Amino acid sequence: MLNGAIGERINDNCNMHNESFIMNCDPFNEMLYCIEHDEDVELSILIDQCRDLDSILCSFDKVMSPKKFGEPQVVFNTALSSKFSFRVYEILLAMIFTTEEISKYPELLPNVTLGYEIYDSCTTVAGALEGAMRLLTGQRMTIPNYHCQTISSPVAVIGESYSVTSIPMARLLGLYRFPQISYAATVMGLSDKRQFPSFLRTIPSDLFQAIAIAHLVLYFGWTWVGVMSDSSDYGLQGSHKVKEELVKAGACIAFFETISGLYSEIRIQHISKIIQTSSVNVIVIYATEVNLYPVMEVIAMNNVTGKVWIASDGWAQFYLFSKTYFWRTLEGTLGFLVRKGDIPGFRQYIYNLSPFNNPDDIFLKHFWEIVFDCNLQVLNNIFKTNENLTKESKLCAGDETLEGNSLDFFKLTDLRNTYNVYNAMYSIAHALHDMISCRHGEGPFHNGTCTAIHDFQPWQLIDL
Structure with a gap:
């Protein structure tokens, strides 16, 4: 499912000024996707795009993506499942939407911009733990109690979706008191702070x-x-x-x-x-x-x-x-269902999506071809043709619009776990805001001290 973490920027590697990553469940590939995205504090997310009732298998296709401002191209991999999960994609878009929305309000995080890394757990314990270890280690090779982050140091994790994968993640992250916020894990045992000291959630137990x-x-x-x-x-x-x-x-x-x-x-x-x-x-x-x-x-x-x-x-x-x-x-x-909520502006954000305006979104092309049953030829044939299209499929005209489409691909009037994602993102933003607003002598740490937004440990977010 989707997982995330926030961290402060250290330097600007990856041949980009600033970036976010989308990684997947392929054990032999490290970096899959770089999006140019200015950030001071980084949010990392884990997704289970491969998960479905019919045991969806992931396929990895090497593609090329042109970088902005005339920079050289970067090779990355796409993780396109044989059956596209609209539910997972909706949650992923909600995370990105919320990150961008928070960055538009300087009064919440003045002089700080959120960024994100996205990992894929494939709804397996091994995948969830590998993603968590990569976040903690900062390297492809996961080594316990070792950290060497060349980009940004994540400071909180959003996820995991299911309790069965959230529990082992919470045990691991709890050793470091690394903040973890799940939007869908409901098991009662996760409320035990002795076992899971850094686990939080935006869904009721x-x-x-x-x-x-x-x-x-x-x-x-x-x-x-x-x-x-x-x-x-x-x-x-x-x-x-x-x-x-x-x-x-x-x-x-x-x-x-x-x-x-x-x-x-x-x-x-x-x-x-x-x-x-x-x-x-x-x-x-x-x-x-x-x-x-x-x-x-x-x-x-x-x-x-x-x-x-x-x-x-x-x-x-x-x-x-x-x-x-x-x-x-x-x-x-x-x-019984999880209560639903409204995300202002999210519906219009979805309606404004277009593979021509959002070429960096590696999932949008696949989604677009399913919704409109057409073959999308963009970015000089960078993407391969979707083999699941019908024989009658035509080339996409480029003027298709999601607004008014009768296909119920997203339940925009019934946002439940997606709304929990929205709240999870804002909970981290408000914790960072409290850190920025802290006054020395009135702080939560020893002798009322505070910590600096660009020099703090993840566990300090929990103590605010």
Whole structure:
């Protein structure tokens, strides 16, 4: 998913005056992308562009990008997945939009401009840890307790998206008290400051969702309930809290089943049979969409109907469950979602995107060709033709516009985790603002001292 970190500028290497990087999950390539972007303080971001239900594989195509102001060209790689993730791209654009927006308000960060580095975790623990180590080390070769940053020193990380990857990252970054702000990791255990001293988030802990689910069940007077979860920390911690609250209120648990993390046909059939034969009509499921899907597919195939399903946010809005195949089974489902918010100006920012005006965006061309089903020939054929285009695809005219397009590629009226990203970025900006505004004698450090914006350690952001 997307991860980021902020750091102060040290010098101007990479054959550019200032830059931001987009890196991906290829273990053999270090730098993929340089965008010219003036910065005093740098924000680094990790993305999981390769992640999808269908086990998307990353493909890396070497391309050339002309640099501005007549400078020599730079070789970089693009990470284009076989199935483009609009959700991930929306979050990436929100991060860039917020960085640019913050830089427009000098009263927030006077004489300081944010920059960013973007890494791809591919939604794997190894990828997330490698990205975190690169941020800490400042080098392609990751060496614990060693730091040699030739550009900017990151001072905060935005991410990771999922709890399963955020937890190992938080353990690593916590050793250095390196600030980490997740916009989507909800596992209750991450609130333990003894284990994760530098982990923060802009999304509520599952503690609140679990209690809310229990209160919903009790509100309707349902006292005979089944509970299911997956075997992740998200599922186990959340479902056990729901069970605890229900039992405390006098409800009875008909069954408590756990979906195996590894696909097991025997286990799936066992769970399906329990649901079929049980007299319970209300079932709480605390699981992620990927783990639940094969189980729910079998349940639907067995024509299970007449149940009230209570969905956690891990699967409540999963698009595959809206297929007609699941209608009879999932009719009457009640789900919980992360609250949504508004990002002023973001909609127009999206509408103004164009590969002709934004040639540095390596994902925009792929996105553009999918949306308009055309072949984009820009920058002297720098980019390869998208092989996923239909035979009827035509050349892009260049005057296409995203505004008014009927394709629901972004949910601009339903910004949830994207809104959390927006808040995460601003939380860092306000922490830096507090550092700039600190008055000696009234500061948070020893004897009321302050620290300088161009000479501070990442952990000092947490103590502000």
